[in-house]
Amino acid sequence: MHSRLILRSLARLALLGAAALCGSSVWLAPSACAQQIQFGLTPAAHHGHVQLLSDNVQVIAGAPHVVQLWFRVEDGFHINSHAPLDQLLIPTRLQLKLADGVKVIGETYPAGSxxxxxMGSGELMSVYQGRFPVSVRLVAPRGESTLTGVLHYQACGAASCYPPQSLAVRVALSGQ
Amino acid sequence: MAKTMLGEVAPNFTLVDLHGNKVSLSDYKGHPVVLNFWATYCPPCKLEMPWFQELANEYKSKGLVVLGVDQDDGMAVKDVAAAAQKIGVTYPILMPNGDVSKSYQLGDYIPDTFYIDKSGRIVDQTVGAHSRDEMEADIQKTIESGGE
Structure with missing residues (x-):
């Protein structure tokens, strides 16, 4: 009985994930991209489905400068954009700390895809998938400093969702 | 993912609904029950819920009861009620309690649905959203299970 539940649910999620990955608009008809169907859990590259890609950025010291912080959403998952279409959904938001002599002027988010x-009537959502940047306008001091904060987001697969998460952000700035 | 509880007796619980009333699973002894864990931030959950409402109406004469257990963390009752209204469900929505999530051995994602027969046993458990046809088949199986 245990294996029946697990296989049924995983097969379901695998089909949904594969359909989403290959962009099929046909519900449960992923035959055109059957090579992408994998039964079993997709190995998680990291906990929480989102990863910070930027770790060191060079900036012009003492003047307003735009830094792009890049993030990556794990394949087969998506997170809401900064401006989700449904007010019940949780927007992606970068919350930066004021510290280490770095003055943050503001953040700009990309439009979601x-x-x-x-399934069903197919609710349309605005999401980030794959790599996406958040542009941060800031003033950094000369020399080494650190930009720290938290990315708030909420991830879903094609047929299930995970609780809201917070990803620690820590990026080294080199002010020239 | 959630551990399977197929064949086990569904753990009893007492939670508070959107009107402040205490609701226990044992209140529905002798009824087939669908217990659906959902959250306002979960589009697949919100897709399933109107189907559960339709099926609750359709199988009401068979004694079917649908209960939704909200999994939002710290959301006000009025906001959950507004979401339920927007989604279009009128079946009981119960406010969260970590103990219930633990006793049902929920994994870290939703929706998670338990189909409980008249004898109180879990006859099916699904994780992730399913089609309306699959939900109806599970409900029919639940109604037919557990004796008269």
Whole structure:
């Protein structure tokens, strides 16, 4: 009985994930991209489905400068954009700390891409998938400093969702 | 993912609904029950819920009861109620309690749904959203299980 539940649910999630990955608009008809269907859990590259890619950035010291912080959403998952279409959904938001002589002026988020649930009437959502940047306008001191903060987000797969998460952000700045 | 509880007796619980009333699973002894864990931030959950409402109406004469257990962390009752209204469900929505999540051995994602027969046993358990047809098949199986 245990294996039946696990296989049924995993097969379901694998099909949904594969359908989403290959962009099929046909519910449960992923045959055109069957090579992407994998039964079993997708190995998690990291806890929480989102990873910070930027770790060291060079900036012009003492003047307003735009730094792009890059993040990556794990394949098969998406997070809401900064401006989700449904007010019940949790927007992605970068919260930076004022410390280490770094003055943050503001953040700019990219527009989300359209994502439609591959079930029922297919609710349309604005999401980030794969790599996405958040642009931070800041003034950094000369020499080495650190930009710290938290990325708030909420991740879903094609047929299930995870609780809201917070990813620690820590990026070394080199002010020239 | 959630551990399977197929064949086990569904753990009893007492939670508070959106109107402040205490609701226990044991209140529905002798009824087939669908217990659905959901959250306002979960689009697949919100896709399933109107189907659960339709099926609750359709199988009401068979004694079917649908209960939704909200999994939002720290959300006000009025906000959960507003979300339930927007989604279009009128079946009981119960406010979260970590003990219930623990006793049902929930994994870290939702939706998670338990189909409990008239004898109180879990006859099916699904994780992730499923189609309306699959949900109806599970409900029919639940109604037919557990004796008269």
């Amino acid at each position: 359209s994502f439609r649930l591959q």
